[in-house]
Amino acid sequence: MHEASSHLLSVRNLKIEATSYPPGEPAKRITIVDDVSFDLAKGKVLGLIGESGAGKSTIGLAALGYGRGGAEITGGEVKLDGTDILQLGKGGIRKLRGARVCYVAQSAAAAFNPAHKLGDQVIEATVKHRLMSKEEARSRALYLFQVLGLPNPETFGDRFPHQVSGGQLQRAMTAMALCSKPDLIVFDEPTTALDVTTQIDVLAAIKHAIEETDTAALYITHDLAVVAQISDDIMVLRHGKMVEYGPVQEIIEAPRQDYTRALVNVRQAAREEAVDQTEAVLRVDHVSAQYSNGFKVLHDVSLHLCKGQTLAVVGESGSGKSTLARVITGLLAPSSGAITFEGRPLTPLLKSRPRDDLRRIQLIYQMADTAMNPRQTVRDIIGRPLTFYDGLRGSAKTARVKELLDQIEMGTGFIDRYPAELSGGQKQRVAIARALAARPELILCDEPTSALDPLVAEGILKLLMKLQEEQQLSYLFITHDIAIVKAIADSVAVMHRGKLVRFGPKSQALSPPFDDYTDLLLKSVPEMQLGWLEKVLATRRMESAGN
Amino acid sequence: MSNSTEAGGSPARSLRERFPLLSIIAQRMVLSLILLLAVSALIFGGVEALPGDFASTYLGQSATPEAVANITAELGLDRPLVTRYFDWLGGVLQGDFGTSWASRNSVSEQVGNRLGNSLFLAAFAAVIAVPLAICLGMLSVHFRDRIPDKIINVISLAAISLPEFFVGYLLILYFAVNFGIATFPATVYQGMGFLERLQTIALPTATLVLVVLAHMMRMTRAAILSVMSSAYMETAELKGLSGWRAIVKHAAPNALAPIINVVALNLAYLVVGVVVVEVVFVYPGMGQYMVDAVTVRDMPVVQACGLIFAAVYILLNMLADILAIIANPRLRHPR
Structure with a gap:
């Protein structure tokens, strides 16, 4: 596509393997990710989509040089600004993580340490990597809390994880990832565990924050409708292999592969309701x-x-x-x-x-x-x-x-x-x-x-x-x-x-006519349509302006 | 309690909701007091049920029925059991454990000295053992399944497997007899200087440290290992933190409750279980005092020692409970 130097992240022929121990059988090597290549330019978002076991989280974590649960990167290269991070060694990778590449986990509730205040955890990596002084990091965190629309941003950092809601935690985790002004953030299903009505807020906050800070992102999810709202490109994965890769519009409006078509058309079924509902x-x-x-x-x-x-x-x-x-x-x-x-x-x-x-x-x-x-x-x-x-x-x-x-x-x-x-x-x-x-x-x-x-x-x-x-x-x-x-x-x-x-x-x-809550609920369901998120947010703004 | 009327029920509920920590701590303290009372009854009853009586042991050959009856009346043993129990309990509550039957001295006075000695030995051992155990535990997590972890494990296992009297004699043999760099016996007396005291008790302290170290270290290791697989430990790793920092800053605070518990258990053992070590090293502590008293059926002394040991045990466990509760951020900072 483009020449290699213009890409922030460029992955070539990535192969990731793990050893599995099935009960009663000898251990065997399994391939989790096979021959995956893609490029990501600065400030762009690539959506990785697929069912569980498709290897999408594993690919995301490979961008941090990390193999979860015994997964090993056994082939290919992961180049960040031209440097293959797989060749960096332990110390080099550690300098990268939390500084240039950050990670947002699916369950922020589990990913935050229950024993420490949110603010301390948000700035920890930034301060530890000596990217900012403690005071600078704190004011950066405050700014991010504001950008992400967290309530009482001045005091939000003094709270413990159990004291805030799931949606707020997910936004706090995004703030933690953005704090060090990284080049790349890996979002691993950040809204999957949330209610739809909360999901839309978090999604909008993430999108706004990415645009505001000009960070590139890998966005991992199993929900095509969600990823369509936030990505520039989409890669569809299945069984660790690439199925289809292209600009978001192409994937949503003119999918070439059967599997992608099935993903696009899922959840379109509708049932005729029974006429007699009295007995x-x-x-x-x-x-x-x-x-x-x-x-x-x-x-x-x-x-x-x-x-x-x-x-x-x-x-x-x-x-x-x-x-x-x-x-x-x-x-x-x-x-x-x-x-x-x-x-x-x-x-x-x-x-x-x-x-x-x-x-x-x-x-x-x-x-x-x-x-x-x-x-x-x-x-x-x-x-x-x-x-x-x-x-x-x-x-x-x-x-x-x-x-x-x-x-x-x-x-x-x-x-x-x-x-x-x-x-x-x-x-x-x-x-x-x-x-x-x-x-x-x-x-x-x-x-x-x-x-x-x-x-x-x-x-x-x-x-x-x-x-x-x-x-x-x-x-x-x-x-x-x-x-x-x-x-x-x-x-x-x-x-x-x-x-x-x-x-x-x-x-x-x-x-219609709807009560307020049902209205909100129905409008929050992501639709397989480009620009849906903007449309909903615009309607909301108009409504609140009208009030 | 839940069925109390609206007027009585709502302030209690709001108190509990507003100060969950304080109300749980208060609950623990009340429970401990009740437990201590029950233990006092058990000790009194148990000592009473022991075979053999003081009068015949004391009089030996000259135990004529009249002499025995005389002594029994003199000590007030002819009164009913319940009366004696409440008499004794009343005294204990005022700090008076009665008079020793054998030496006719005040038990409180003698126990006071001995208890001080025992606590000194235990405290010195604890000051060394607790930080050492926790550090070794964290080190062994850091190097888990590698050589340092294995060495720490083997040595601590060996230490825990040997009975303390054996360890004690080994230490005496090498450090006091062969090399002559330590003092034996470890008898301390009043007016001894602090440094001299420390030097004197070096061997019993070392024995105690070796005995309790392994248990605490292994529990620390297990407690931290169990939180190592948490999602927030992965977060720490993906933040680029070093392994050691992740263990100290992110794993250890979440493993505090079990660590505190095992430390308290071992501290209690240091006070209560020193009997053997004190006898081996001829150290004038509570343990030896109690052993001497048992042999002559000196009941007030045995009861006093038993009750103090129980109180120490209960107190330390209560402290551990309270600290473990305080260590939980959910209770410390309610929503």
Whole structure:
């Protein structure tokens, strides 16, 4: 493309390997990244996109000469301003990190040290590398806190990580990366762990800060709609190899590869909502709930769900949507109100519910990983409810487990695998089979796809829809993702701070006139469209100017 | 408590919410007091249940029934158990541990001297052992799985595996007998100069340091290693900090709670567990005093020593708890 000297970062034929130790097998070398090359000019942003395991974070960290968890850079070169940083040696790399190249982690909450004040951590690298005096670094931090729109920038640095919100932490981490006036910042999924309404603010803050400081950036994410807002170029990766690489407009508007096309078109599905939404299988009447310390989490929530239909419960973290599911299952007794299931009131507490009621309501969790015993095989995991509810044993049980594996579109060959030997999507499928094993009528799905890659998540959603049609299942589907709502819901409930702000058939709930919160929520969902972020921000400015 | 009325409940709740740290510390202190009271009852009851009695041991051959009855009445042992317990407890609360049956001296006075000696020995050992253990622990994390780590580990394991009397005699053999550079026995007396004292107790101190060092060092290593895999340690590395700075500045503060706990446990051991070392080195501390008292069934002395040991143990553990709580930034700086 251009001549090499004009590039800040230039990566050639990068190869990264690691040694894996599969259980019960000899150790083997695996290639994480293979033959990846790209160039990044000063002040530009390159988006690295792909599903988990595509090697995008590994490439990002290679720009800091770092291999996470035993990954080793075994081939190629990483040139920063013409110097191959892989040849620098330990001391040279250390001088680079935190000074010329900085890193912003996915979870700032985990990446900040809980024992030190934010301000001290933000300036630490800059001062330690002797780039500025302590006072200069402090005033630089103050300036960055202002640029990033942090509240009370003068005193923000005196706070500890646990004292500020997740979105603020992510912005503080960006400030930490910008503090040393680096040439390059690696953003590793900086907004993935945030609510959509927070994500848009952080995204705007990062974009503004990058422009303001003229820093180049590698922006890593699995969300093409997000990366389209912030990048100049995009590289699509899969299984450690480059799929497609080009200017953002080309990738979004005229993708050449099938895989890229699938990524662009994911989340476009829409479902026709059911016409008749009057006959409720589950009815929640004026339910309020509080924790044992007296903290109120649900305020007077009333909604219903019809047989064979899907009710999407939407809201940001802390809005009470998971608590609603806990109340329905009986894990938390409501402090007032009643829950009716198939015309009969449900006993408030799980312990006193008849076994048959337990069987009819099943749960699928966000993290299939932690919801399964790692020492049990798929046979034990799915077989447990079969024995518990139906008393199945021996060959009858095995036959039924195989039948269930068939329903979730996994081969019977998986029957003796352990959870650790399954991919994220497969684990979630096993969790669905475990719920199905109880022959439920209602399944509460608590963000079952939010930890999965978009294409895998799409597969899980399709499976859930197919099962619903076959078995007349009702779903209460908790999510924060409006695209999922459009794809699967018949009715929608929007929750905010423990209150139900909106409830009704999907067409009604998602059309104007909106209340403030639903409006904000809908406008915050990134769209696969260039310039979307600017448009939303411009509208916001106009609205606030009009007020 | 949670069922208290609105008027009574809300100020208590707000106090707890406003000062979470103080309320937890106050809670710990009350718990410690209750524990100490329970221990006092246990000690009294336990000593009471010991076989053999003072009168017959004291009188030996001349233990006629009349003489035994005389002494029993003289010491007030014919009164009911509960009365004696509360009598004793009342005295203890005023700092009076009674009179020794054997020497007829005030127990408090004698214990005071001995306790001072024991604490001096323990403190001296602690001043050397605690910083040394923590430094070695951090060094061994820094060089983990390399030669320095392995050397530190082998030596500390060897030290912990040998019983303290054996270590004590070894040290005496080499440093006092063969090379003659240390003093034995390590008997201190009143009016001894400070430096002379330090010199005298060099060997028992060294023995104690060797015994407690390994445990603290290994726990420090384990505690720091467990936070080394945290995301913020990766952040430190990606900031270009040196390995040593990352350990000292970023890992150690987050491993404080377990380190404080093991240090307190070992400090308590230094005070309570010195019995053997004191006997080996003929050091006039609490341990030897207690051993002597047990052999002649001098109950007031045994009870006093037991209660003081228990109090030291509880106090140090309470301090460790409180420090570990204070070390948690979430409690120190509530939202």
